Amino acid sequence: MEKVLKWAIVGCGVISKSHGDALSVAKNAKLYAVCDIIEERAIACAKEFGAEKVYTKYEDLLADPDVDVVSICTPSGMHGEMCIQAAKAGKHILCEKPMEITKEKLDRVIEEVEKYPVKMGCVFQRRADPKFAVVKEAIDSGRFGKVILADAYLKYYRNQKYYDSGEWRATWELDGGGALMNQGVHGIDLLQWMAGEVESVFARCETQVRDIVVEDTAIASLKFKNGAIGNIEGTTSVYPAQDTRIEIHCEKGSIIVSDKGILQWAIEGSDEKAPVIEAPNFNIKADPTRLPRTSHVIPLHDMADAIIEDRDPLVTPRNARSAVDLILAIYKSSEEKREIIL
């Protein structure tokens, strides 16, 4: 009989629902336990997704020998220690983005978790989105030639109520930053994944309108290791929120991709058209109050397969850190008003 992994979720807030949804349609994994320091949240999550066990102490969850895998869905600045504790307890790990929020904590979680015979994957679900994945494949194939200019426009809207909805939100200690570290991190991950790693950055980060200590708006001018240059514009203070938009211009052509799909795909002297993208159908009822309920299906199912097949997951800890390293360099550049080499 095929192995069915017993999954646990720690942190039963907003994003736990995407993990619960993905587990509800998994073939080789099922939700077994949930844990939250707020018992009612844990109970509600267990009820909604059918977990057998409810914990309010993470240590107790980790002591449960039946737990195979833990999804870490707690505030960002707690991820590293919780991943290390899970690895020590012999549990596989699927960690929400960002994996951690400081360089020291990123170094530590990678070094410590690698000491134990467990798999760890990180959630950057947009890498599994076919419209972004085909762009990466095309740029990597060399058909568009050398990358010369690569930009990410990450203009979103979060009102003050959002920031007031959790004490950890928009704090340096637990959120690690604002518009870039929490929301923009997905697009920054995609930009480097598609266009290459950034070598240096000049940036300006500001808090324009929200009552928060971290940035709500930022711009950064980039130099990539492959010689290209580019820009990031990130905010959570523009109304209405705009689509995530990534523009990659190369020697022989350009690709522009947004949440709506591929807006431009052109190669000089070629009639190559943008690939037709068929969105996978995971048969989960849409709920407009949430992220697309399918958002975590591919990352979570891939993690389960990675454990069973004894291979790396789609996003390993080592390649999950580059977005955070770049955001930290952006913050440093803005604070010290100088170019920062990564």
Ligand SMILES: NC(=O)c1ccc[n+]([C@@H]2O[C@H](COP(=O)([O-])OP(=O)(O)OC[C@H]3O[C@@H](n4cnc5c(N)ncnc54)[C@H](O)[C@@H]3O)[C@@H](O)[C@H]2O)c1
């Ligand atoms: N992949 C995505 O698109 C995406 C989207 C939203 C959030 N996230 C990430 O998910 C994480 C959680 O975000 P959220 O919006 O769900 O936050 P949230 O505040 O809604 O939920 C966090 C939960 O963790 C619980 N918690 C705190 N400390 C705990 C502890 N020691 N043990 C057990 N539970 C504890 C809280 O009580 C709360 O219920 C963040 O790192 C965030 O960046 C990712």
